[in-house]
Amino acid sequence: MSAAREKRLPTPFLPGVAYLLAGLLVTFSVLAPGFASVPNLLNVGVQSSILLLLALPMTLIIMSEGLDLSMGAMLGLAGVTLATLLVDGTSLVFAAGAALAVGLLFGMANGWLIVSLGIPPFVATLGTLGIAQGLALVATDGQSVVGIGEQLPDLYASRWIGLPFSILVALVAYGVFHLLLYHTRFGTYVFAIGGHREALDLAGVRANLYHVAIYGVGGVMAGFAALVFTGRMNAGHPTAALGMEFDAIAAVIVGGTSFSRGDGWLPGTVLGVLAVGVLKNGLNVIAISSSLQVASIGLLVIAALLIDSLRGRR
Amino acid sequence: MPLVEMRGISKSFPGVRALDDVSLSIAAGEVHTLLGQNGAGKSTLIKVLYGAAHPEHGEFLFDGRPVRISSPSDARRLGIAVIFQEFSLVPFLDVAQNIFLGREISGRIPGTVDHGRMHAEARRLLDMLGSSLDTRVMAHELGIAQQQIVEIAKALSQNARILVMDEPTAALSEHEIARLFDLIRTLKADGLAVVYISHRLREVFAIADRVTVLRDGRQVASLRPAETSMGDLVRLMVGREVDTTYRHRFCDQPGEVALAVRDLHADNGIHGVNLDVRAGEIVGLAGLVGSGRTELARTIFGADRINRGHVRVFGRELKDRPDVSVGAGVGLVPENRKTEGLALVRSVHDNLLVAGLDRLFPEHWYRFRKAARVVGDLIARLQVVTPSPHRLTKFLSGGNQQKVVIGKWLNAGSRLYIFDEPTRGIDVGAKAEIYRLLENLVGQGAGVLMISSELPEIVAVCDRAYVMRDKVIVGELGRGDLTEENILRLAMHHG
Secondary structure: OHHHHHHHOOOOOOOHHHHHHHHHHHHHHHHOOOOOOHHHHHHHHHHHHHHHHHHHHHHHHHHOOOOOOOHHHHHHHHHHHHHHHHHOOOOHHHHHHHHHHHHHHHHHHHHHHHHHOOOOHHHHHHHHHHHHHHHHHHHHOOOOEOOOOOHHHHHHHOEEOOEEHHHHHHHHHHHHHHHHHHHEHHHHHHHHHHHHHHHHHHOOOOHHHHHHHHHHHHHHHHHHHHHHHHHHHOOEOOOOOOOHHHHHHHHHHHOOOOOOOOOOOHHHHHHHHHHHHHHHHHHHHOOOOHHHHHHHHHHHHHHHHHHHHHOOOO | OOOEEEEEEEEEEOOEEEEEEEEEEEOOOOEEEEEOOOOOOHHHHHHHHOOOOOOOEEEEEEOOEEEOOOOHHHHHHHOEEEEOOOOOOOOOOEHHHHHOOOOOOEOOOOOEEOHHHHHHHHHHHHHHOOOOOOOOOEHHHOOHHHHHHHHHHHHHHOOOOEEEEEOOOOOOOHHHHHHHHHHHHHHHHOOOEEEEEOOOHHHHHHHOOEEEEEEOOEEEEEEOHHHOOHHHHHHHHHOOOOOOOOOOOOOOOOOOEEEEEEEEEEOOOOOOEEEEEEOOOEEEEEEOOOOOHHHHHHHHHOOOOEEEEEEEEOOEEOOOOHHHHHHHOEEEEOOOHHHHHOOOOOEHHHHHHHHHHHHHOOOOOOOHHHHHHHHHHHHHHHOOOOOOOOOEHHHOOHHHHHHHHHHHHHHOOOOEEEEEOOOOOOOHHHHHHHHHHHHHHHHOOOEEEEEOOOHHHHHHHOOEEEEEEOOEEEEEEOHHHOOHHHHHHHHOOOO
């Protein structure tokens, strides 16, 4: 038993990505003088914030032994909805509400397909990916929706207590998710759904409800991400966010969350998101082409998991 | 007055009469043991008791009042808690969170949980059980005995009045079993009723106040242990005379050296092990759980890395690679037959052939007719009870699964068999068959190394036995010295 005590404390030891992140920060600081400046680091934060908004719910989804491939497409459809309403002169609050509702609707649909109909998450969310993307293209003829007025871009450009809006949103989102996962029933049941679903049923908990809710949360967060993304682009793009779910999945996995047994660690996801953000930004600063950047994220994932497996973490 | 009475319970599944007019009455402060072979109806009866199965006939009385139990929540409200063989802990929640799963103590904000109070409450429960387990440890870091304590604490936290335990000792060491029994006696003294399901007859006499024997869904007896004997209980369970002789002829003239282990050191902690098994011998490997028996078996099989020393099988040197070991004639019948011994979702046919394909088809061309013939022969020889060779092995009983694992190695041409807990989870009738198979193997010139935690089994079956402690062999006992006391003395470091 004393052995178990020693193993538990202190906190679960750092995943390999923590060392990679530190290594990347040092390397880019040396290679590119402009990298370590405050404006550039804030820029990394801004670029990472949208990814974090997707990666946080993705952590819960992966912990529940699931997957959501439709997040980028949901973001696209929610963004197009938001932009179209703003072009029509709708108030920002109402338009944002509509974007969140679109996300919620699709997220719940994912949950329903997966939990109630028993369709494997990969297949179910591949289906909703297609539907959301198709709707976004039909609604826009594949064109960007421009002329969304000043309200949203102004909000995006605003600073709060010295921080860019998107970083603030990301910080608040992290705080909320941390509380949600570690201090609520819902969070406890996320661990249980991935770890021992039957135990939850036997404990008299309506596990299905919570399981669907996990995907619902994913949809809502795609809606929030659409808000930030549209503000940044100053337009609604039907396809610009496609594939972002893969960056989110990569960030979650390198952060130490596993696809089985409900083994997840939320701070690790932040590290994963930052590693992806630093890598992309740093390669930009030292002028590496964007095609090579894609390959570099693949390398990051493999390197992080290699470190973890060499240390016997997995 | 009994705490719970089940009267005239009958339950059918398509094609099976699972329970036929069974009545059970359980009193507070009583340990009531349910005995029966696999398929006798024990699990169905338990499912009925906690509301997961609904009988066609029969009634429940709780505290003398008729009640309906139509769901596990109903059962929980009445104070019925079940500890399943497969524990129901969530691996990445801590001990306190597991104890209160589904009944979390709420914090001030709705939906939140109060970790502080949950840990304090969990501490109180564990102290009551005499356990010093840290409530912040994650469930996946706990050993089996510790997980069981958490399950018991979970049941107590639900104010359980009836605790149902399904094969609670199946994976425990002798020492842990003794502690569990102490705990059960304490619970009993506090007025809890315990329903205890087991295959192990000895435990009935150690812990039970009443025994109910089920056979083919019928209740064949309900009596006090003092009124009966092991032989009687076996007869009641099986319904016929069972040959309880474990071994008919011991080996008086061992053959050539089948396995020679010299000064073996391995990554898994095994150090300085010397051991011999000769053809025609069944050699036991005894010791407490964690003493290194399984590690030694894995090292001999080539699954763990050797640092120093030699392992020779019929004179051939092994090189910590399972393929080399199998080629030299080593067959491992592992403890976890469902994960390491069989591919459960494949057929009897496929499992029997998988280790011997190279030997069966040296031309590297699979021939269906030859395969079917070989499989047919093995099934007949081992008397595997299966409706067809193409039945998936997950549908077979434990005893028949074990026969398939043995058949796999027969087909691979193994001549040195390592058995790790060969009769775990196998009922009495099938056990005798497994022992007969062991005897046949050595009769045909194979050597057998048998790991077992059941001391009577080692004493009754083996020609000799080695005893392990702390990853080394601490003694060897010949047929004349082979007693349970001698094994325990060596295994437990009492000088």
